[in-house]
Amino acid sequence: MKTYKADAADPDAIVDELLNGGGAVMFKGLFAPEDIAEARRIILEHSNNDAAKVTHFQGAAAKDGQLALQRRVWNLLAKGDVFARMATHPVLMKVLSKFLGTGFIMGSIAANRILPGGPGQEPHVDYPYWDFHAPETHPIGLNASFPMNAQVTVILDPFTEASGATAYVPGTQKHLRYPGPEDDFHGKSKRMLGEPGDTVLFFGAAWHCAMPNRSDHERCAVLTNYLPKWVKPLEDMPAALPRELLDTASPELRQLLGFDYPYPEVLDTADAVNAEGRK
Numbered sequence: 001m002k003t004y005k006a007d008a009a010d011p012d013a014i015v016d017e018l019l020n021g022g023g024a025v026m027f028k029g030l031f032a033p034e035d036i037a038e039a040r041r042i043i044l045e046h047s048n049n050d051a052a053k054v055t056h057f058q059g060a061a062a063k064d065g066q067l068a069l070q071r072r073v074w075n076l077l078a079k080g081d082v083f084a085r086m087a088t089h090p091v092l093m094k095v096l097s098k099f100l101g102t103g104f105i106m107g108s109i110a111a112n113r114i115l116p117g118g119p120g121q122e123p124h125v126d127y128p129y130w131d132f133h134a135p136e137t138h139p140i141g142l143n144a145s146f147p148m149n150a151q152v153t154v155i156l157d158p159f160t161e162a163s164g165a166t167a168y169v170p171g172t173q174k175h176l177r178y179p180g181p182e183d184d185f186h187g188k189s190k191r192m193l194g195e196p197g198d199t200v201l202f203f204g205a206a207w208h209c210a211m212p213n214r215s216d217h218e219r220c221a222v223l224t225n226y227l228p229k230w231v232k233p234l235e236d237m238p239a240a241l242p243r244e245l246l247d248t249a250s251p252e253l254r255q256l257l258g259f260d261y262p263y264p265e266v267l268d269t270a271d272a273v274n275a276e277g278r279k
């Protein structure tokens with residue numbers, strides 16, 4: 001995987017790699033140890049004792065009664081300021097503006113913990129393509145010639161082969177398709193290996209999945225999903241956030257929460273002006 005230092009991240013080269021190359025890049029040490037420790041502490045606090053939460057691509061674990069060995073913490077913006085800092089990191093904002101358009105939004109920010117002995121996922125593609133196992137529910141001819149998603153993984157524990165670092169098949173983002181048993185995913189895949197603070201940015205049309213954790217430590221990451229401004233987001237974040245946070249959000253965060261793009265809107269009661277056009 002191509003790896004960049006934050007101060008040498010060239011958006012054009014990265015966008016080309018996401019679209020036409022391997023589909024994933026890494027920023028080494030993007031977040032400081034203090035931010036990583038803070039994020040990890042909050043995520044553990046919210047998931048050590050909490051009730052189980054919805055998860056995805058874990059059909060095998062559900063069958064084997066292993067769901068408790070993976071834990072999700074949703075709606076992270078409400079749980080600590082560190083997550084807004086992660087979501088709006090200037091290097092990510094710059095590259096994502098180029099990749100998804102300057103009006104891009106955030107679809108979800110959540111943690112995925114896999115405890116020792118915990119299960120991997122079914123190989124998949126991410127929201128909004130993630131039900132592409134039923135392609136007939138999407139427009140005819142939909143392809144990945146332009147991106148409708150970007151994924152960021154902030155690594156909080158060592159991501160090793162043993163601990164269940166995310167697996168992905170480089171280049172598969174070019175052919176929008178949901179992987180099946182005939183694709184030999186596990187024969188072809190590479191791993192997103194890294195240290196706490198390292199951050200992977202990938203085009204979620206690439207086939208990927210969390211892998212089983214066979215190490216003696218847990219494996220936790222913050223997963224953020226970004227979308228063009230007109231894609232319906234996965235999490236209804238404004239509905240789940242405290243009023244005060246919405247009122248004091250930075251311009252970057254307001255953009256990510258969708259406040260810069262007015263639709264859908266009740267046009268019947270909107271200001272009676274010419275609202276769109278060059279002039």
Ligand SMILES: O=C(O)CCC(=O)C(=O)O
Pocket residue numbers: 056112126164165166167208209210211221223
């Ligand atoms: O946690 C991981 O390694 C990947 C998770 C993932 O791909 C997902 O939940 O969609």
Ligand SMILES: [Fe+2]
Pocket residue numbers: 124125126208209
């Ligand atoms: Fe995924």
